Amino acid sequence: MKLAFGTDHAAAEVRNKVKEYFQSGGYEIEDFGFSGEGSCDYPDYAVKVAEAVVSKKADRGILICGTGIGMSIAANKIKGIIAAVCWDEDTAKLAARHNGANVLCLGSRTATLSELCQRIKIFLGTPFEERHLQRIKKIKEIEKQQCRK
Secondary structure: OEEEEEEOHHHHHHHHHHHHHHHHOOOEEEEOOOOOOOOOOHHHHHHHHHHHHHOOOOOEEEEEEOOOHHHHHHHOOOOOOOEEEOOOHHHHHHHHHOOOOOEEEEEOOOOOHHHHHHHHHHHHHOOOOHHHHHHHHHHHHHHHHHHHO
16 A cells, blocks of 8 residues: 655654654555754645545555644645544544545644554554445535535
């Protein structure tokens, strides 16, 4: 599985550790994350990850900022993205299973490294349940309606 991975300055401390953990597990990772010093604008990284997922250059996206909220807001502006902020294992599982999320957003200031990795692992390992497809179709219809305006 190929992952598009993006972080902002708030995730600088966990960035490489999360990436290395999943690479050692056999995941291919394209890293769009911030690697400089100082601060940056998280929407720049959210859009890169979202575009990689929509264009099928990556199977799923992982975004980490301070809370996950900003990244999810920006990623969800890209047509075809369902980005979910997850604050525990259950929400990571349900985002994949019930919501068909293709991008997971996490907060480096709200979770430990171990918790971040566990949530990602659960998200990636949870299949979408087809019984929820009608809801996803409705979300896609909303996108179509908005694009016509």
